[in-house]
Amino acid sequence: YRNIPTEVISEVNSILAFNKLLTVLSKFPQGDRFARGLGPISLAGDFDHDKMVGDLKILYAAYTTEVLSDGRLDDEKLGPLNELRNIFGLGKREAEAIIEGVMSDVKSQVPA
Known part of the structure; x- marks a missing residue:
């Protein structure tokens, strides 16, 4: 996952920023002024989600x-x-397994 183009990481960051804005708008007191169903992005339940889940896990692992990359996991990350x-x-356990795998890989590459 180390050879992921920086543009991909930048796009994921853009998606996260857009999702944060949608989340704020969905909680707006006068939310009925916006489009119905406005809320956070989710690919769960998408008709092709089962087919995409492998690719999504790869992208999640690459972003993770x-x-x-500095070997530290904190609340900010x-x-x-x-x-x-x-x-x-993704399920919580799926994501945790990916994070643990990445942490293990990163720590094995850091000189002792």
Whole structure:
């Protein structure tokens, strides 16, 4: 996952920023002024989700690798990872397994 183009990471960051705005708008007190059903992005339940889940896991792992490249996991990094997990419709255990795998890989590459 280390060879993921920076443009892909930039696009994922854009998706996360857009999703944050949609979340804010969905909680707006006068939300009925906006389009019905306005809310956070989710690919869960998409008719092709089962076919896409493999690709989504690869993208999640690549983004996780970028975010955790320094070998540290904290709340500031976990928030966007959880948000992306929700967007992709991944299960909590699936995402945790990916994060643990990435952390293990990153730590094995850091000199002792």
